[in-house]
Amino acid sequence: MGPRKLVMLLVMAVIICGIHNADGWRRRRRRRRSCPVINCTVGGWSTWTPCSAPCGNAGTQSRSRPITMQAQCGGSCPHALQVNRPCNRDGCNGHGTPLSTSCQCNPGWTGTCCQNDINECAANNGECTHTCHNTAGSYTCSCNPGYNLSNGKSCIDIDECLDNSNVCGTLQCSNTPGSYICSCHVGYIQDGNSCYDIDECYNNSHGCAQMCENTEGSYNCICSTGYQLAVDGHSCTEI
């Protein structure tokens, strides 16, 4: 190795050493002159605020957290301090359509969030002739025995004698409001479900002037020879 190369090596060593030293000096100098970079610190989240609407499609709520220590020496504060979220969205209890902060209720429901059933029976008995039954979101009408429901509201008397001609068996059927009566035809007397011919001649209760002849359901007055029955059906007049 010649002296020139030796000198060059020496010079390079000095330069490298100098750069290294200068670097170290600069680092030490910066550390001495500046404070440590510290980002801010934040506290825990608050509870969520109450929702801005009980139902609908626009309710929101938020929560926040405080800065517990400010950033220092050029530090930053890269933390969200408040967040919002949707709440009580829809919430029409399945009985309406959400508006912004309330609901448009389906028929039969009421309340801000359609939470209340309307009692249709409270007004005018729901227009039912007999009995009104409130149901969830609606109502029904029913009738007393012996009546048929018509148009869902009106009660129409059933004519049992017409609907079922056998309802009284051999007896005479009379319709009544809500029911019917089985009775014997005139001239017959009822015993249970049977009718027996009344013997009007038995004690002459119908007052024939002379003779009496019983018939099914009635009787005839008869006059002796030389007499004829008068127009009243009872008296006998001489011929």
Ligand SMILES: *[C@@H]1O[C@H](CO)[C@@H](O)[C@H](O)[C@H]1NC(C)=O
């Ligand atoms: C400060 O926050 C920034 C940005 O989020 C981040 O890059 C850096 O590492 C943080 N510094 C410290 C000391 O926490």
Ligand SMILES: *[C@@H]1O[C@H](CO)[C@@H](O)[C@H](O)[C@H]1NC(C)=O
């Ligand atoms: C009443 O309803 C019954 C059963 O639905 C029916 O058979 C009958 O014809 C009805 N009567 C009247 C008067 O509407």
Ligand SMILES: *[C@@H]1O[C@H](CO)[C@@H](O)[C@H](O)[C@H]1NC(C)=O
């Ligand atoms: C005849 O008998 C019937 C019962 O069979 C009775 O109701 C009626 O009062 C009697 N009449 C007379 C006049 O006795």
